[in-house]
Amino acid sequence: xxxxxxxxxxxxxxxxxxxxxxxxxxxxxxxxxxxxxxxxxxxxxxxxxxxxxxxxxxxxxxxxxxxxxxxxxxxxxxxxxxxxxxxxxxxxxxxxxxxxxxxxxxxxxxxxxxxxxxxxxxxxxxxxxxxxxxxxxxxxxxxxxxxxxxxxxxxxxxxxxxxxxxxxxxxxxxxxxxxxxxxxxxxxxxxxxxxxxxxxxxxxxxxxxxxxxxxxxxxxxxxxxxxxxxxxxxxxxxxxxxxxxxxxxxxxxxxxxxxxxxxxxxxxxxxxxxxxxxxxxxxxxxxxxxxxxxxxxxxxxxxxxxxxxxxxxxxxxxxx
Amino acid sequence: xxxxxxxxxxxxxxxxxxxxxxxxxxxxxxxxxxxxxxxxxxxxxxxxxxxxxxxxxxxxxxxxxxxxxxxxxxxxxxxxxxxxxxxxxxxxxxxxxxxxxxxxxxxxxxxxxxxxxxxxxxxxxxxxxxxxxxxxxxxxxxxxxxxxxxxxxxxxxxxxxxxxxxxxxxxxxxxxxxxxxxxxxxxxxxxxxxxxxxxxxxxxxxxxxxxxxxxxxxxxxxxxxxxxxxxxxxxxxxxxxxxxxxxxxxxxxxxxxxxxxxxxxxxxxxxxxxxxxxxxxxxxxxxxxxxxxxxxxxxxxxxxxxxxxxxxxxxxxxxxxxxxxxxxxxxxxxxxxxxxxxxxxxxxxxxxxxxxxxxxxxxxxxxxxxxxxxxxxxxxxxxxxxxxxxxxxxxxxxxxxxxxxxxxxxxxxxxxxxxxxxxxxxxxxxxxxxxxxxxxxxxxxxxx
Amino acid sequence: xxxxxxxxxxxxxxxxxxxxxxxxxxxxxxxxxxxxxxxxxxxxxxxxxxxxxxxxxxxxxxxxxxxxxxxxxxxx
Numbered sequence: 001x002x003x004x005x006x007x008x009x010x011x012x013x014x015x016x017x018x019x020x021x022x023x024x025x026x027x028x029x030x031x032x033x034x035x036x037x038x039x040x041x042x043x044x045x046x047x048x049x050x051x052x053x054x055x056x057x058x059x060x061x062x063x064x065x066x067x068x069x070x071x072x073x074x075x076x077x078x079x080x081x082x083x084x085x086x087x088x089x090x091x092x093x094x095x096x097x098x099x100x101x102x103x104x105x106x107x108x109x110x111x112x113x114x115x116x117x118x119x120x121x122x123x124x125x126x127x128x129x130x131x132x133x134x135x136x137x138x139x140x141x142x143x144x145x146x147x148x149x150x151x152x153x154x155x156x157x158x159x160x161x162x163x164x165x166x167x168x169x170x171x172x173x174x175x176x177x178x179x180x181x182x183x184x185x186x187x188x189x190x191x192x193x194x195x196x197x198x199x200x201x202x203x204x205x206x207x208x209x210x211x212x213x214x215x216x217x218x219x220x221x222x223x224x225x226x227x228x229x230x231x232x233x234x235x236x237x238x239x240x241x242x243x244x245x246x247x248x249x250x251x252x253x254x255x256x257x258x259x260x261x262x263x264x265x266x267x268x269x270x271x272x273x274x275x276x277x278x279x280x281x282x283x284x285x286x287x288x289x290x291x292x293x294x295x296x297x298x299x300x301x302x303x304x305x306x307x308x309x310x311x312x313x314x315x316x317x318x319x320x
Numbered sequence: 321x322x323x324x325x326x327x328x329x330x331x332x333x334x335x336x337x338x339x340x341x342x343x344x345x346x347x348x349x350x351x352x353x354x355x356x357x358x359x360x361x362x363x364x365x366x367x368x369x370x371x372x373x374x375x376x377x378x379x380x381x382x383x384x385x386x387x388x389x390x391x392x393x394x395x396x397x398x399x400x401x402x403x404x405x406x407x408x409x410x411x412x413x414x415x416x417x418x419x420x421x422x423x424x425x426x427x428x429x430x431x432x433x434x435x436x437x438x439x440x441x442x443x444x445x446x447x448x449x450x451x452x453x454x455x456x457x458x459x460x461x462x463x464x465x466x467x468x469x470x471x472x473x474x475x476x477x478x479x480x481x482x483x484x485x486x487x488x489x490x491x492x493x494x495x496x497x498x499x500x501x502x503x504x505x506x507x508x509x510x511x512x513x514x515x516x517x518x519x520x521x522x523x524x525x526x527x528x529x530x531x532x533x534x535x536x537x538x539x540x541x542x543x544x545x546x547x548x549x550x551x552x553x554x555x556x557x558x559x560x561x562x563x564x565x566x567x568x569x570x571x572x573x574x575x576x577x578x579x580x581x582x583x584x585x586x587x588x589x590x591x592x593x594x595x596x597x598x599x600x601x602x603x604x605x606x607x608x609x610x611x612x613x614x615x616x617x618x619x620x621x622x623x624x625x626x627x628x629x630x631x632x633x634x635x636x637x638x639x640x641x642x643x644x645x646x647x648x649x650x651x652x653x654x655x656x657x658x659x660x661x662x663x664x665x666x667x668x669x670x671x672x673x674x675x676x677x678x679x680x681x682x683x684x685x686x687x688x689x690x691x692x693x694x695x696x697x698x699x700x701x702x703x704x705x706x707x708x709x710x711x712x713x714x715x716x717x718x719x720x721x722x723x724x725x726x727x728x729x730x731x732x733x734x735x736x737x738x739x740x741x742x743x744x745x746x747x748x749x750x751x752x753x754x755x756x757x758x759x760x761x762x763x764x765x766x767x768x
Numbered sequence: 769x770x771x772x773x774x775x776x777x778x779x780x781x782x783x784x785x786x787x788x789x790x791x792x793x794x795x796x797x798x799x800x801x802x803x804x805x806x807x808x809x810x811x812x813x814x815x816x817x818x819x820x821x822x823x824x825x826x827x828x829x830x831x832x833x834x835x836x837x838x839x840x841x842x843x844x
Contacts (some may be wrong), residue, residue: 019641033355040664049492075534080624095342096340096341096343099340099341100337100338100341103333103334103337104337107330107333107334108330108487153458173341173342176342177342180342180343249737264381284335285335285338286339286342287333288338288341288342289334289338292334292338293331293334296330296334306327307330308329310328310331312328312331312332313329313335314331361813361814361815362815363815363816363819365819367774367823378819378822380815380818380819382814382815396818398818398822430802480836483778488794488796491792491793491794492794497835497836501838508779548832548836549777550835554810555794556793556794556795556803557793557794558793558795559793559795559802560803560808561800562803562808562810566833566834567776568832568833568836569781570831570832616831618830618831620830621833622831622833622834624810624834626808626810628802628805628807628808634807634808636812637835640833642830642832644835646827646829648830650828650829650830652830652833657835658807665807667780667824673824673828673830675828675829675830678829680812698841705827705828705829709825709828709829717816729813731816733820735823736826737827759823761819761823763816763819765813765815765816
């Protein structure tokens with residue numbers, strides 16, 4: 001096991017340095033980001049190459065986390081919140097993410113809304129039976145509504161009282177960006193996937209993407225957590241292509257009068273989506289797409305299965 | 321409860337949106353056009369006509385420098401070297417015919433029953449152009465360009481500009497363009513006097529010939545100006561179809577006659593001589609220099625549609641209708657189909673062109689029209705390019721992507737032009753007045 | 769003269785058809801993935817188009833339409 005050192009500029013959040021370890025034929029780089037254990041698995045690459053790629057992966061992940069986190073004092077998101085009611089400058093990446101959030105809002109008929117985070121002031125999914133007062137929900141709902149946010153290619157205007165939270169996109173986005181960055185670097189080194197000499201899998205707390213099957217032609221083995229019991233992998237998936245992501249959290253719910261309230265909120269009512277599955281896992285071309293498909297399925301409530309069945313080129317697992 | 325009617329549609333839209341977010345939807349387009357780098361496109365064209373007519377080699381290079389915000393500079397250099405023979409306009413005859421070269425220095429003889437070709441045709445041309453294009457705010461874009469080309473006997477300088485307006489989420493683009501150019505021609509041997517006789521050396525002294533030749537010239541150069549206006553609409557039809565409509569107006573003023581083209585004067589007196597070359601007082605056949613109007617106004621309508629099929633193949637079709645005040649109207653249909661085969665593609669091409677003749681086109685002048693040297697017509701040409709014509713082209717291109725932004729390609733095209741018209745009177749009717757033109761060109765390209 | 773008049777009317781009609789159809793035609797900004805591909809550009813290869821335009825310009829009585837009519841050549 002060795003640690004990979006990064007400069008202060010590359011590690012702005014002062015996280016522990018990534019570690020590189022060997023597991024059989026695989027090399028693994030682990031680090032912490034986005035409140036998740038992050039790991040990148042490499043096959044067919046040596047320590048020196050993995051060292052360079054591991055640093056790149058950590059740097060890119062921390063860069064995205066620093067740019068998008070809602071909990072940091074002096075990042076673009078904080079500046080937008082501090083400057084509510086005014087036009088605040090944004091960079092092209094944030095513009096792309098806002099455009100994506102906008103499209104998801106449109107396509108979901110307003111159910112996917114990056115301004116819905118304020119509703120957490122009413123809902124605490126601690127397994128108890130404490131439902132919030134409708135009056136509180138109503139007052140919070142006046143501060144929700146993506147359509148009230150104005151933005152352009154290089155600016156955004158967030159109205160007073162509102163919050164912007166890209167957490168629902170950020171992690172999966174980071175997973176895909178890291179893989180693309182590593183593949184780009186490998187291509188610079190003259191290594192192409194076509195030759196089947198290497199494989200890379202990026203896994204941030206269960207949301208993952210791979211470059212294709214590992215060089216031995218076998219699959220990457222991924223466990224799906226049991227939504228009811230947690231922790232223990234109940235099913236092992238063979239994953240060869242693209243991304244995999246899960247929406248839903250078995251431990252975050254309320255029960256009142258025998259009715260279960262999951263933590264997926266419908267921003268139009270301020271209440272949890274009825275009959276939403278406990279969790280949805282989707283395999284799709286990219287991690288971001290898998291994550292958004294899973295989120296959309298959750299927002300479909302009782303029709304989650306119907307929604308997923310209609311999709312092409314994905315696989316899914318639903319736990320109810 | 322249903323979120324949106326078509327769940328699969330949502331999935332497809334979500335897929336596209338996600339690819340856009342990650343910037344992986346168009347890897348080739350992204351690889352090209354990176355700011356701060358030159359994209360270079362090169363090709364060499366080998367052009368050849370059958371029967372020893374024109375052949376040409378034409379290297380081209382285009383350099384595109386991309387800057388931030390979609391601004392870009394394109395520089396293009398073209399050279400071409402031409403040799404060979406081109407139809408002079410004279411009719412074939414059952415006698416051998418001797419013509420004076422355009423320079424006046426020397427003759428060439430065409431055997432009996434052969435189509436007269438002027439084989440003194442050779443030239444080299446160089447052209448340079450530069451275009452700058454840039455967005456203008458969110459809803460407009462513009463481009464400005466300059467152009468210059470030079471040949472041994474021809475010079476052209478031009479300026480052009482276009483402005484585009486985006487509407488309807490950039491699904492509709494309105495384009496307006498203006499191009500102005502000034503050309504000057506200084507042919508070897510000078511500018512012929514319209515309808516003057518081609519001086520011929522036979523049966524006279526060199527001095528007498530020279531006097532006659534000089535009398536058939538009116539200065540060493542002439543010029544013309546061209547103004548082109550283009551109005552167009554580009555419309556995105558759906559996710560895989562784009563369409564364009566253009567209307568263009570082209571106005572040319574000045575010298576548009578081809579100084580190397582002549583017409584035979586054919587005897588139309590009934591009798592044994594009907595359809596033979598008219599003979600002048602010097603005992604030589606009469607050939608006169610052609611003359612075209614000094615202004616031309618062309619209107620063209622152009623429609624193009626490009627569509628990608630579900631399997632990734634691309635089909636492209638276009639139609640052009642052109643009409644001008646010389647009396648020419650033409651229809652052009654052009655179709656390309658690109659088979660996508662991973663790193664390579666194969667693209668067959670077919671084109672059909674149909675043209676009506678100019679009002680003043682005639683295969684020859686009759687002695688009546690020639691009227692002893694004071695012609696009854698003010699304009700006439702026997703240039704087959706202004707006559708009635710049907711032309712077809714078949715081609716095939718193969719391209720291969722070595723890497724994301726390196727492409728090699730090879731392309732071959734075969735064109736056949738057939739002309740039709742007045743079949744001639746008397747003896748002339750036995751001659752083939754409208755030989756086909758067959759041309760083949762091969763192009764090798766490399767993009768990096 | 770008559771034909772030119774008809775042509776003028778025809779042209780206006782074509783432009784109008786193009787514009788009125790816009791309300792139903794078009795794509796959302798995130799549906800431009802296909803149209804962004806290099807092989808979907810109206811002029812895929814400017815080099816090929818330029819060379820062919822030059823050949824046809826010097827062999828036929830028409831030119832232009834797609835872009836400016838061309839000129840700058842003593843070949844026609």
